[in-house]
Amino acid sequence: MSQERNMNYRILFSGLLLVVLLSCGDKQQVKQKQPDDLQGAMITAIKGKVELINRDGSKKDISGIAPNTKEALLIPGQGLSTAKDSSVDLSFTNGIQFRIGASTQINLDSAKILSGENFSQVLLDLNKGKVFVKSPKLSKGSYITVTSPTAVAAVRGTEFLTKTEGTKSSTMVKEGSVSVSDDELNKSEVVNQDQKAEVNENGKVEVKPLNDADKNELADVGNSIASITENGKKEIESILQNFEEQKKLILQTIEEQKRSNEALIKGQKESDQELLKEQIRKDRETLEAIKSQAKAEKDSQLEKGKADADAIKSNSQSDMSKIKENKPVDSQSGAKSELERIKKPQ
Structure with missing residues (x-):
């Protein structure tokens, strides 16, 4: 019962996330230094069926658009959804690259770039599926965040694959190192090159070496990402x-x-x-x-x-006058006369 409640809790708070944080500076530096220009990501390659998800939730098939054109710009608030055996490459002006894998849905929450200064603040939501990230080393205060259920991964200039399957998330590192913790930041493990970290619905972080299947997946997903x-x-x-x-x-x-x-x-x-x-x-x-x-x-x-x-x-007044004129006989006098008549001897 406790495990079931814990699983429900983690599903409910799936927004407490797999966060892939690419940063060389502390939080105070991030707050102090904010980029002036807001930029989206350019779609540099499309394979198969891809849909654009607008801010209002409506969808549009963009499978036939030409990459690197104004129609191929993904702006904050929009998202992408790929079908089976499909993928789409995204690139920013400072060299950060994403490959959105098959059967995946993402949303670009924000993208702030200082061109020429190698400074970036990018927030990407991974709702389902997999995303391969390739980034050069960024300046202090920069970060890339990929959110997904159950885990938090802090990254310093690396190539890695993040994927989510139900309530489980995993991060596979091709180059560099990643610090992976559970969604409540209670437990943290460093994942080095050729290793992976798996985080389950109970918040357990387990580091393992990449097997042959993992290496092949990394090589396949990250192969020849189209640059801007x-x-x-x-x-x-x-x-x-x-x-x-x-x-x-x-x-x-x-x-x-x-x-x-x-x-x-x-x-x-x-x-x-x-x-x-x-x-x-x-x-x-x-x-x-x-x-x-x-x-x-x-x-x-x-x-x-x-x-x-x-x-x-x-x-x-008229009625009174008439009464006076027709005055009746005195009843007392008449009674007296009648009494005297009776007393007389017959």
Whole structure:
């Protein structure tokens, strides 16, 4: 049960990653020195079926595009997906190269290059499959990061292959050395040339010598990676220049629209104030009319009530007069006469 929970935990946090870090400087140096220009990777070769994954998740088949052209530029936020028996080569202007193997999906999170200074900050997500990395020795503060489940590998100028299969990751070193640790950085092992490190779902890091199959895979995957051409470099420079111009134009348009919006808002505010004043005036007139009508109705009701009261009073007086004129016989006097009649002897 504990092992199952541990496996689920690691799958849930698969973003805590196989990080391939190519760096000769400390973290403080990386933070202090940031490149000024942002660059993508140039697709230098395509084999088989390859799809471009856009930032919104939509996909486009790019199998037929020409390498080293503006259509072949992979910008941060985009990704690539290769089919079976397919591959694609990526190259940066400072000589860093990637080969994306078959049945692989990657995403280029960021790519910052200082051309001519051998300074790079590249972040690549490996969601599934394999990636071969070939890099010259970089300057202080530079790094290459390849993220994948379960392991962390720190690299110093080397050629290596990183691949992920389910919850297991492995790093095979062709040249140089790699420091590999589990995803929680609790355990670390140095992997030298002709060695590999395997990290399982439990975080165990195991270093082994490369066998013949591993060596053949390294040789096959890393064989003749296509480098970026001068035309590819020019395409990148042109695209970046156009991007900066577009960026300035966009900012200028935003400022103009902002000023226009402020003027519209101000004009609308003044118009709204006039409309509000007019509505207040109309409401007052309506209120006065309602009050006047209510007073008139009240006065009319009072007059009618007074007239009705006078009519009732007049009718009462008339009835009293009629009663007086038709006065009845005195009942007491009549009773007395009847009593005397009875007492008389018969």
